[in-house]
Amino acid sequence: MTNLQYISAQVNAPQKSIENTLQLLAEDCTIPFISRYRKDMTGNLDEVVIEQIAKLNQAFEAIVKRKEAIVKSIAEQNALTPELSTKINASFDLTELEDLYLPFKKKKKTRADAAREKGLEPLAKIIMAQNADDMDFIAAKYLNDRVANEDEALQGARDIIAEWINENVYIRKSLRRIFGRKAAITTKVAKDADPEKVKKFEQYLDWSENVAKAPSHRLLAMLRAENEGVIKFKVDIDDSDEALQLMEQSVIKNKKETAIQLKKAIDDSYKRLLAPALSNEVLQEAKAKADATAIQVFAGNLGQLLLAPPLGEKRILAIDPGYRSGCKVVCLDEKGDLLYNETIFPHAPQNETAMAIKKVRSMVNAYKIDAISIGNGTASRETEFFIKKIAFDKPVQVFVVSEAGASVYSASKIARDEFPKYDVTVRGAVSIGRRLSDPLAELVKIDPKAIGVGQYQHDVDQSQLKDELDTVVMRCVNSVGVNINTASKSLLGYVSGIGEKLAENIVNYRSENGPFEDRKQLKKVPRLGEKAYQQAAAFVRIPNAKNPLDNSAVHPEAYSIVEKMAKDLKLKTADLIANKEAIAKVNVASYVTPEIGQLGLTDILKELVKPGLDPRKAAKVFEFDPNVKSITDLRTGMVLPGIVNNITNFGCFVDIGIKESGLVHISQLKEGFVSDVNEVVKLHQHVQVKVVEVDESRKRIQLTMIL
Numbered sequence: 215m216t217n218l219q220y221i222s223a224q225v226n227a228p229q230k231s232i233e234n235t236l237q238l239l240a241e242d243c244t245i246p247f248i249s250r251y252r253k254d255m256t257g258n259l260d261e262v263v264i265e266q267i268a269k270l271n272q273a274f275e276a277i278v279k280r281k282e283a284i285v286k287s288i289a290e291q292n293a294l295t296p297e298l299s300t301k302i303n304a305s306f307d308l309t310e311l312e313d314l315y316l317p318f319k320k321k322k323k324t325r326a327d328a329a330r331e332k333g334l335e336p337l338a339k340i341i342m343a344q345n346a347d348d349m350d351f352i353a354a355k356y357l358n359d360r361v362a363n364e365d366e367a368l369q370g371a372r373d374i375i376a377e378w379i380n381e382n383v384y385i386r387k388s389l390r391r392i393f394g395r396k397a398a399i400t401t402k403v404a405k406d407a408d409p410e411k412v413k414k415f416e417q418y419l420d421w422s423e424n425v426a427k428a429p430s431h432r433l434l435a436m437l438r439a440e441n442e443g444v445i446k447f448k449v450d451i452d453d454s455d456e457a458l459q460l461m462e463q464s465v466i467k468n469k470k471e472t473a474i475q476l477k478k479a480i481d482d483s484y485k486r487l488l489a490p491a492l493s494n495e496v497l498q499e500a501k502a503k504a505d506a507t508a509i510q511v512f513a514g515n516l517g518q519l520l521l522a523p524p525l526g527e528k529r530i531l532a533i534d535p536g537y538r539s540g541c542k543v544v545c546l547d548e549k550g551d552l553l554y555n556e557t558i559f560p561h562a563p564q565n566e567t568a569m570a571i572k573k574v575r576s577m578v579n580a581y582k583i584d585a586i587s588i589g590n591g592t593a594s595r596e597t598e599f600f601i602k603k604i605a606f607d608k609p610v611q612v613f614v615v616s617e618a619g620a621s622v623y624s625a626s627k628i629a630r631d632e633f634p635k636y637d638v639t640v641r642g643a644v645s646i647g648r649r650l651s652d653p654l655a656e657l658v659k660i661d662p663k664a665i666g667v668g669q670y671q672h673d674v675d676q677s678q679l680k681d682e683l684d685t686v687v688m689r690c691v692n693s694v695g696v697n698i699n700t701a702s703k704s705l706l707g708y709v710s711g712i713g714e715k716l717a718e719n720i721v722n723y724r725s726e727n728g729p730f731e732d733r734k735q736l737k738k739v740p741r742l743g744e745k746a747y748q749q750a751a752a753f754v755r756i757p758n759a760k761n762p763l764d765n766s767a768v769h770p771e772a773y774s775i776v777e778k779m780a781k782d783l784k785l786k787t788a789d790l791i792a793n794k795e796a797i798a799k800v801n802v803a804s805y806v807t808p809e810i811g812q813l814g815l816t817d818i819l820k821e822l823v824k825p826g827l828d829p830r831k832a833a834k835v836f837e838f839d840p841n842v843k844s845i846t847d848l849r850t851g852m853v854l855p856g857i858v859n860n861i862t863n864f865g866c867f868v869d870i871g872i873k874e875s876g877l878v879h880i881s882q883l884k885e886g887f888v889s890d891v892n893e894v895v896k897l898h899q900h901v902q903v904k905v906v907e908v909d910e911s912r913k914r915i916q917l918t919m920i921l
Contacts, residue, residue, distance in 0.1 A: 217271055217274040217275070218232060220270065225267060231257035232267055234256055235264055235267050236267065236271060238252055238255065239267070239268055239271065242749075244749050245261055245265055245689075247710045247711065249264050250767070261689055281303070281311060285302055288315070288318045309495075313383045313386050316380075316381045317381040325370075326374045326376070328373070329369075331360075332360045332370055333358060334367060335374055336356070337352065337353060337355075337367060338370075338371040338372075338374035340472075341472045343472075345470070346470065346471065348471065349474075372475055372479040373482075375475075376486065377483070379461065379465060379479065379483040380488055384464060385464055385465075386492075389461075389492055390495065392451065393493065394499075395426065398422055398449070398450070399425050399436065400447060400450075401420065401421045401445045402420060404443055404445055406443075407443055411439075411442055411443070411444045412444055415444045418435060418444075418445055421436070425497065426496075430504035430505075430507035431508070431863055433501065433504045441673075451489075457488075458481065462477065465480060505678060507863065508668070508669045508670050508674050510682075511862060511863055512668035513682050513685075513686045514892060515861050516665065516686050518861075518897035519657065519897055520653065520654045520657055520658075520687065520690040521693070521829070522830070523831045524654070525611075525613070525651050525833040526651060526833075528584035529582050530647040531543060531574070531581070531583045531585075532545075533589065533643065534646055535594050535597035537563075537592065540559040541560065541597055542642070543556045544640060544643040544644050544647060549700055550648045552644055554580075554581060555636070558573050558574065560600045561600075578606055583610060584611070585611040585612070587613050588601065588613065588615070589614075589615065589616075589642075590614050590616055590869065591873075595838070598838075613833065614838075615646060617649075621638070623642070623656075623660045624639070625638055628704055629641040629645075629659075645659075650833065655696075658691065658707075659705075662683040662686075666860070667860050668860075687708050691708040692753045694828060695755050696753065697754075697757060698756060699724065699730055699757075702721075703718055709754060712749075712750050716741065719739050731759060732760055732764050733754065733759075733761075753767075762787065762788045762791050763791075765825060765826050766791070766825035768825075771809065771810075772810055772814070779800050783800075792822070792823065792824070794823055797819055797822050836855070839871060842871055844873070845872055845873070845874055845910055845913065850905055851905060852904065852905040853903070853921060854904075855901075856868035856869055856870040856900075857901070858898060858901060861891050861892060861895065861896075863891065865878050865879040865883070865891060866895050868903050874913050874914075874915055876903065877916060878903060878917045882920055901919060903919055
């Protein structure tokens with residue numbers, strides 16, 4: 215089987231599209247570049263399908279590599295038969311390959327090994343042949359200075375047989391299906407469990423559930439409870455009769471006396487070897503599926519968060535609210551650069567409200583502030599009320615933004631490099647302001663796990679999580695494009711074809727030579743070669759460039775085509791851009807080349823109509839209910855405005871303007887059945903919710919969107 219055949223069996227796409235995609239990936243083309251600028255080669259496959267092809271190709275390569283290692287290991291043991299070699303070559307299932315390799319795998323000394331050393335393997339073979347009857351008489355022939363009696367000889371032979379049964383590919387595969395259907399996870403409270411943690415996981419203290427049917431969030435919750443010493447759990451099937459019966463039918467061929475020994479060996483093999491191994495396998499497989507689900511939930515949320523509406527290039531006054539330590543205030547210019555910082559104390563215990571009002575008014579006027587960004591942490595509502603009391607000389611929009619991860623950013627090397635002369639409080643306030651102007655540009659500086667839009671993100675496979683989140687960030691960054699003259703190193707690092715080192719080189723080149731004037735200048739950046747230029751050029755923007763196409767998503771390789779279109783219409787290139795009437799006259803078929811076909815040309819015309827269009831919507835002001843300042847203000851039946859701030863498989867969490875977010879269970883999103891939360895709500899969506907239940911002691915709020 216080739217990688218093309220392996221992938222074609224699992225991806226719903228034309229074989230030619232898959233083949234061309236694999237070719238482009240082999241040429242080190244990035245997924246954003248392939249999906250955007252090689253549509254004619256891929257047949258218009260989107261990023262998701264291309265990512266799937268790339269992952270399956272990696273999986274195929276991993277299987278091939280593992281097969282080679284297995285064959286080499288067995289061959290070195292002089293045990294590779296033509297039949298076994300054929301089976302290994304024909305299999306592309308990692309589990310089956312490991313089953314085939316199991317008898318030859320180096321392992322700790324087993325009971326079967328000890329029995330072989332005592333010379334009992336011939337006796338095991340006699341029993342497995344199932345032709346003998348007087349087992350005590352036969353066993354007596356194998357007594358020696360290490361085997362005292364017939365029972366000991368038969369026990370050793372059974373140990374060897376138990377291992378053979380355990381290594382039988384058919385039996386393992388058949389039992390695996392039974393465990394996949396029937397295995398259940400059963401929990402009980404652990405001794406010496408922390409009472410506070412017990413309260414947190416009280417739902418899982420005495421729980422039993424079929425593993426295959428357990429939702430990902432519930433399985434991950436139980437695993438976390440076990441890791442924290444709250445519960446003990448086991449995975450097993452309640453009724454082993456089906457498994458034992460299958461094993462007996464596979465092994466026992468007649469009713470001779472050997473059947474008694476085989477039945478004992480089967481029972482031992484099941485309880486000591488197969489059941490524990492398969493139970494662990496079932497749990498690991500369920501954990502892998504739960505991880506994948508949780509990672510997809512996190513990735514979906516992160517994508518929505520990164521593409522949240524930006525306010526754009528406005529002058530912003532940002533506030534990191536606080537009580538005793540005061541509110542840290544920073545003023546930022548249109549590019550997000552820090553102009554001024556100050557601390558005000560409008561709240562208790564200082565209550566310097568009049569002084570704070572005077573300072574804020576002064577800063578708004580002095581720095582020509584357009585909008586105010588307030589972090590949604592401690593003292594957020596009080597600070598919002600305080601700001602809205604101030605009579606400004608001009609309209610100033612007020613926004614409350616999530617400050618999740620701001621403290622992580624403020625203590626990071628990135629923040630220290632950006633603001634070496636300022637402390638963490640100033641850096642945190644700057645992050646809160648920049649999140650309003652451009653969430654994407656600011657959030658790429660923070661470890662996605664710290665942003666707080668996931669579901670058990672610290673419990674899943676961290677390597678897979680990082681890979682998936684990096685892919686999401688890259689997808690979002692390249693869908694928007696970046697201004698190469700203002701983008702940070704962190705943001706540039708996610709641009710197609712660039713990466714961390716080249717991003718640093720670009721920033722250094724920019725510092726030494728001034729702003730980029732055209733895309734070709736990228737080639738002057740140290741170590742940025744033709745391939746990197748090809749992959750990156752169309753994803754960077756240069757406002758006010760000599761060539762207006764440099765501020766669009768048109769790839770430089772297509773500039774000559776656009777110039778020919780303009781010439782044919784007797785226009786300059788600049789006059790064709792955004793000229794809907796002229797663009798409508800272009801006959802796409804006339805400009806097809808071997809490199810750029812109809813799909814690519816159609817995209818070019820769309821881009822020319824609205825060059826450099828930001829796919830994100832504009833930021834909107836939102837107001838919480840002014841009467842709700844803490845959980846104690848909530849009453850059952852209240853209808854409140856809220857913002858969706860996290861999405862999980864079991865529902866969504868809604869910010870209603872207090873420290874605690876409320877949960878809208880999936881059953882409460884709308885009338886009727888809901889299979890996917892994302893079908894009903896999106897991150898940052900403005901919603902109306904009704905309070906169903908408030909548990910002040912546990913800080914839990916139940917909400918409904920069915921009003």
